Amino acid sequence: MRLRRIGTILSTVALTMLTVPAGDAHATAIACGGGASTGRVAVNGCISAERHSVEGVPYREVTAHVKLRNTSTRALTVSYEAFWLYDGSTWRKIGSGRTNVAPGATVGPVEVGSKSLICGGKAQIRVHAQAAGAAWSGWSPAATSQCQT
Numbered sequence: 001m002r003l004r005r006i007g008t009i010l011s012t013v014a015l016t017m018l019t020v021p022a023g024d025a026h027a028t029a030i031a032c033g034g035g036a037s038t039g040r041v042a043v044n045g046c047i048s049a050e051r052h053s054v055e056g057v058p059y060r061e062v063t064a065h066v067k068l069r070n071t072s073t074r075a076l077t078v079s080y081e082a083f084w085l086y087d088g089s090t091w092r093k094i095g096s097g098r099t100n101v102a103p104g105a106t107v108g109p110v111e112v113g114s115k116s117l118i119c120g121g122k123a124q125i126r127v128h129a130q131a132a133g134a135a136w137s138g139w140s141p142a143a144t145s146q147c148q149t
Contacts, residue, residue: 036138037138038136041076041129046127047125047144049063052116059117059118062114064111064112064114064142067107068106078098080130085126096113122145
């Protein structure tokens with residue numbers, strides 16, 4: 001029991017510090033925000049921002065990710081959506097998906113969608129999820145003010 005708890009803690013830390021390879025051989029860090037839940041599934045919104053430049057104008061490729069943890073004793077099919085904050089007041093959808101999550105398992109961070117944004121200001125995303133037969137979760141936000149998370 002104790003080894004299982006230690007393994008769970010270590011895998012959670014590893015998922016939080018996860019990096020994914022980018023196209024230009026740089027690693028982009030993924031930062032996860034606060035959690036929400038729906039039924040037996042815990043949901044975390046995560047964000048990464050990779051810096052690029054076109055003719056001297058810096059921009060970032062902001063990617064929304066979701067991390068799902070099933071606390072049930074049954075496998076669940078979970079749907080999820082991600083939105084980004086447009087113009088400081090309107091949320092626009094950037095992606096959605098669906099996956100199966102095994103009992104007691106954690107899936108993700110899984111990329112949901114991405115958006116190119118000019119550097120400057122805060123990039124904000126939010127995700128929510130719905131386990132089969134349950135209501136949609138509350139929103140799990142994540143944000144970055146940098147062009148490289």
